[in-house]
Amino acid sequence: MPRDGTKPEATAGLKQLLNEPAEATAKSAGHESVNAVARALSILTAFDGEELYLPLAELARRTEMHKPTVLRLARTMAAARFLVRREDGAWRLGPAAGWIGSRYQAQFDLDADIEPILRNLSTSTGERASFFLFEGNLRSCLMRCDGSGEIQSPIRSGEVFPLDRGSSGRVILAALGEPGDLNERIRRQGFHITRGERNADIASVAAAVRGRHGTVLGSVSVSGPVKRMTTAVLRQHAPATLLAARQIGEALGAVPAAALRATWHP
Numbered sequence: 202m203p204r205d206g207t208k209p210e211a212t213a214g215l216k217q218l219l220n221e222p223a224e225a226t227a228k229s230a231g232h233e234s235v236n237a238v239a240r241a242l243s244i245l246t247a248f249d250g251e252e253l254y255l256p257l258a259e260l261a262r263r264t265e266m267h268k269p270t271v272l273r274l275a276r277t278m279a280a281a282r283f284l285v286r287r288e289d290g291a292w293r294l295g296p297a298a299g300w301i302g303s304r305y306q307a308q309f310d311l312d313a314d315i316e317p318i319l320r321n322l323s324t325s326t327g328e329r330a331s332f333f334l335f336e337g338n339l340r341s342c343l344m345r346c347d348g349s350g351e352i353q354s355p356i357r358s359g360e361v362f363p364l365d366r367g368s369s370g371r372v373i374l375a376a377l378g379e380p381g382d383l384n385e386r387i388r389r390q391g392f393h394i395t396r397g398e399r400n401a402d403i404a405s406v407a408a409a410v411r412g413r414h415g416t417v418l419g420s421v422s423v424s425g426p427v428k429r430m431t432t433a434v435l436r437q438h439a440p441a442t443l444l445a446a447r448q449i450g451e452a453l454g455a456v457p458a459a460a461l462r463a464t465w466h467p
């Protein structure tokens with residue numbers, strides 16, 4: 202039995218389905234692909250939103266396939282533990298899909314993508330630069346660089362903060378489309394400044410980080426002592442913060458938000 206616990210016969214069933222002779226092959230960008238493989242993968246990649254479960258009808262809509270076809274593929278992938286079916290017929294990704302994701306994460310060097318950008322931001326401003334992830338209504342710092350330019354150890358678990366306190370959380374809320382005059386103002390200017398909002402001694406300026414297709418991945422901020430970081434100083438740091446946010450978004454553009462969040466375990 203494989204190390205992930207998948208039954209050999211279930212895996213064999215999946216392989217048999219994905220290589221059915223009844224499925225024709227297609228040419229795409231000079232490469233052969235089996236239609237059944239593409240269809241099965243389209244079901245797995247249909248789980249691209251915040252929802253945990255998807256009804257069969259929604260899977261059919263997102264994959265542009267007939268429901269019987271989706272059901273046949275989903276049942277076989279469930280036997281191989283790539284999908285799990287709920288009692289009401291809705292589907293979610295299964296543990297085999299998670300295992301593949303963990304293999305991807307093991308190869309994904311988050312530090313190499315973010316560290317140079319944070320280091321440049323910290324050096325140019327002389328203040329602490331941080332990258333925040335979010336999950337639900339919480340955020341936590343994944344990586345930070347002090348004003349000295351020395352990267353601290355990435356924080357993969359620990360203290361969490363609400364999104365509605367501090368500039369790093371508020372720019373995420375605004376980017377997610379939260380209504381309200383404040384959020385509209387943040388969206389217009391692209392950054393936000395707070396002084397002593399979450400911590401009476403800290404002031405900061407932050408901008409949201411967006412990946413491919415505008416997906417909100419987190420935020421980047423410049424922060425320091427409130428006595429030194431006046432509103433005027435923070436505004437001077439806003440362009441560099443916006444640039445760093447764009448650079449991180451480009452560096453992480455192809456990385457799913459779920460893969461990023463998997464590096465943080467609050």
